[in-house]
Amino acid sequence: MATYDPLFETLGLKEWCSEGKSSGPMSMADLLNKTSGKQTQETSIWELPFPSMDALNESCAAFPQSRELTKGLEQGFLAIKDSLSLVLDPLTQPLSWFLDGALYAMLNTPWWIVIPLLLAVVFVVTKSWKLVAFVGISIVLMAFIDHYDYAMQTLAIIMVCAFLCVLFGVPIGIAMARSDGLQRVITPVLDMLQTLPPFVYLIPLIFLFSVTESKLYGIAIILYAIVPVIRLTNLGIRLVDKDVIEAADAFGMTPRQKLYKVQIPLALPNIMAGVNQTIMMSLAMVVIASLVSAPGLGVLVLRGIRNLELGVGLVSGLGIVILAVILDRVTKASLARIDVSKEH
Amino acid sequence: MTRNVKISIKNLYKIFGPTPDVVLEYARQGMHKAEMLEQHNHVLGLRDINVDIHEGEITVIMGLSGSGKSTLIRHLNRLIDPTAGEVQVDGDDIMTYTEEQLRQLRRERMSMVFQKFALLPHKTVLENAGMAKDIRGYTTEDFEGEARKWLARVGLEGNEQQYPHQLSGGMQQRVGIARALVSDAQIMLMDEAFSALDPLIRSDMQDLLLELQEELKKTIVFITHDLDEALKLADHLVILKEGEVVQQGDPQDILLNPGDPYIVDFISDINRARVLRVRSMMTKPDPEETDYAGDISEKDNLEDVLRKSGGDMTLNFRVMRGDEQVGTLHMKDLARALVPTDASESRGKTAA
Numbered sequence: 116m117a118t119y120d121p122l123f124e125t126l127g128l129k130e131w132c133s134e135g136k137s138s139g140p141m142s143m144a145d146l147l148n149k150t151s152g153k154q155t156q157e158t159s160i161w162e163l164p165f166p167s168m169d170a171l172n173e174s175c176a177a178f179p180q181s182r183e184l185t186k187g188l189e190q191g192f193l194a195i196k197d198s199l200s201l202v203l204d205p206l207t208q209p210l211s212w213f214l215d216g217a218l219y220a221m222l223n224t225p226w227w228i229v230i231p232l233l234l235a236v237v238f239v240v241t242k243s244w245k246l247v248a249f250v251g252i253s254i255v256l257m258a259f260i261d262h263y264d265y266a267m268q269t270l271a272i273i274m275v276c277a278f279l280c281v282l283f284g285v286p287i288g289i290a291m292a293r294s295d296g297l298q299r300v301i302t303p304v305l306d307m308l309q310t311l312p313p314f315v316y317l318i319p320l321i322f323l324f325s326v327t328e329s330k331l332y333g334i335a336i337i338l339y340a341i342v343p344v345i346r347l348t349n350l351g352i353r354l355v356d357k358d359v360i361e362a363a364d365a366f367g368m369t370p371r372q373k374l375y376k377v378q379i380p381l382a383l384p385n386i387m388a389g390v391n392q393t394i395m396m397s398l399a400m401v402v403i404a405s406l407v408s409a410p411g412l413g414v415l416v417l418r419g420i421r422n423l424e425l426g427v428g429l430v431s432g433l434g435i436v437i438l439a440v441i442l443d444r445v446t447k448a449s450l451a452r453i454d455v456s457k458e459h
Numbered sequence: 460m461t462r463n464v465k466i467s468i469k470n471l472y473k474i475f476g477p478t479p480d481v482v483l484e485y486a487r488q489g490m491h492k493a494e495m496l497e498q499h500n501h502v503l504g505l506r507d508i509n510v511d512i513h514e515g516e517i518t519v520i521m522g523l524s525g526s527g528k529s530t531l532i533r534h535l536n537r538l539i540d541p542t543a544g545e546v547q548v549d550g551d552d553i554m555t556y557t558e559e560q561l562r563q564l565r566r567e568r569m570s571m572v573f574q575k576f577a578l579l580p581h582k583t584v585l586e587n588a589g590m591a592k593d594i595r596g597y598t599t600e601d602f603e604g605e606a607r608k609w610l611a612r613v614g615l616e617g618n619e620q621q622y623p624h625q626l627s628g629g630m631q632q633r634v635g636i637a638r639a640l641v642s643d644a645q646i647m648l649m650d651e652a653f654s655a656l657d658p659l660i661r662s663d664m665q666d667l668l669l670e671l672q673e674e675l676k677k678t679i680v681f682i683t684h685d686l687d688e689a690l691k692l693a694d695h696l697v698i699l700k701e702g703e704v705v706q707q708g709d710p711q712d713i714l715l716n717p718g719d720p721y722i723v724d725f726i727s728d729i730n731r732a733r734v735l736r737v738r739s740m741m742t743k744p745d746p747e748e749t750d751y752a753g754d755i756s757e758k759d760n761l762e763d764v765l766r767k768s769g770g771d772m773t774l775n776f777r778v779m780r781g782d783e784q785v786g787t788l789h790m791k792d793l794a795r796a797l798v799p800t801d802a803s804e805s806r807g808k809t810a811a
Contacts, residue, residue: 359577365569366590376593383581
């Protein structure tokens with residue numbers, strides 16, 4: 116006799132309940148009760164259980180238990196999985212190629228080409244010798260302690276993922292800025308992407324794609340890191356001075372001219388701030404993604420945790436910090452250069 | 460002098476709110492701003508505006524904040540669409556224009572100067588000046604000569620390669636004016652163009668505008684909340700109050716014959732001697748009068764004449780237009796014109 120028996124009796128559902136008597140496996144509590152030989156007794160009002168799915172199931176076997184919810188979800192996902200990956204697999208295949216290509220190129224080009232090339236890029240985007248020296252020393256230091264390959268793998272993954280984030284994020288942000296309806300739809304999605312614990316992305320992705328494929332972690336990183344660039348592009352364009360927009364209208368600009376001649380240039384500092392954030396978040400995620408076979412410094416961190424190798428974990432962690440500082444300083448310096456027309 | 464009507468505003472209504480069409484009927488029946496806000500929760504922006512703007516003249520629309528003047532000027536190039544009414548430019552009703560026609564109008568026939576300058580911060584002064592041409596698809600080389608010419612004309616020679624933020628407010632607005640001039644549009648809309656500038660610079664800019672106008676004869680619509688500025692610039696003055704035209708006409712006429720206590724209140728503070736001009740004070744040339752103390756232009760203001768006369772109220776002046784005598788000014792009339800009328804004082808007090 117369970118608490119909610121009378122409820123089903125008064126509703127006249129007794130018969131429907133007994134139909135489902137077959138019942139699934141016993142719950143732990145039932146099992147304990149059975150072994151101790153105790154019968155469920157009358158419960159006092161103080162112990163009245165919340166009418167949850169499990170509590171109702173006790174009174175009425177036909178009522179589903181809550182574990183059937185999670186099970187149903189899982190089965191539903193598995194059911195659509197095949198057709199979903201049929202669509203998603205070819206769509207995302209280029210991501211695998213990009214990542215594999217970047218990793219291959221990074222690791223198979225000799226260090227005496229890669230390092231000067233990186234320094235040259237740093238100089239071109241920042242025009243600052245100080246930063247070039249800092250980046251040079253950092254990379255040489257990492258190479259010296261034999262972390263060069265790991266660092267370059269991480270860097271290659273970040274470059275590919277951040278590039279794709281910008282490629283997709285900026286147009287999405289622009290579309291969002293131009294349509295309030297779209298903004299209302301996308302904002303909750305972005306909120307969700309931003310608040311979901313990063314591990315949660317990985318679960319469905321593992322089901323959808325093979326763990327041996329690099330696009331698995333690529334998608335996880337992109338989903339996690341694309342949020343700031345979308346948000347800040349949208350914000351940047353919406354924040355463009357209303358007076359300037361009005362002037363553009365008054366002089367007869369077409370919407371396209373307005374976008375390219377006014378809105379994007381004026382929103383550029385904000386967009387670049389978004390790119391900076393996106394790169395930093397890719398770095399954060401690339402470490403977590405080592406759980407699903409992403410190569411790089413994250414693998415060492417993972418090894419440090421798994422085998423309790425304190426030194427390995429600390430050194431690779433330090434390597435990640437150095438990479439983060441490099442990426443942050445370089446993108447900020449290039450942002451400052453773009454912003455030059457607003458300097459006072 | 461034939462005066463072609465360039466822009467004609469007819470029965471224009473603008474109501475802000477969720478259902479402007481519904482309350483439009485009440486506005487047509489004569490409901491005013493306060494009533495409408497209270498009873499229907501709609502803001503009456505403009506009510507039954509009828510203004511003709513003549514070619515080659517400066518039409519000043521004056522009113523305090525909230526009077527609808529900025530709303531009105533934005534109807535002329537349809538940055539704001541009216542609830543009802545017509546705006547005709549060169550005889551065409553621009554309400555019937557397609558988007559493409561409207562863009563053409565904004566690109567080639569109208570230019571605009573803004574209160575907050577609204578320059579592109581990431582472009583140089585030169586590129587900003589040529590913005591209108593750039594929009595039409597010309598390259599910097601195409602418009603550079605013209606842009607430089609107009610920048611020099613507004614006094615910005617040598618600043619071409621600077622960015623707007625490097626210039627002072629007054630200089631930025633000069634760029635704004637140059638931008639409007641480079642566009643070659645016949646009509647110039649100026650929305651409180653000088654209101655953000657400090658008084659001395661503002662006065663300079665007014666002089667610059669008058670000087671340019673003397674030469675270019677554009678059709679200028681100028682918005683201001685400053686009566687002194689309005690009287691200095693206006694060929695035709697329109698006074699707005701709470702979305703309605705209170706009085707419009709020759710500024711001298713309005714000054715001498717204010718038609719509304721609101722206007723009386725407005726003009727009670729101004730320096731009449733500086734604003735009133737000889738042509739509105741003079742009498743017909745008297746052939747018997749020969750004792751002239753000197754010649755003055757019909758455009759002189761009374762302050763100039765006072766200075767010339769040294770304060771002697773018995774003198775007469777010969778009023779000239781070019782080489783031709785068009786009238787006689789008696790200093791006695793001048794003194795009388797400067798007396799603020801009783802009516803204006805008492806009404807001014809009740810209004811205040």
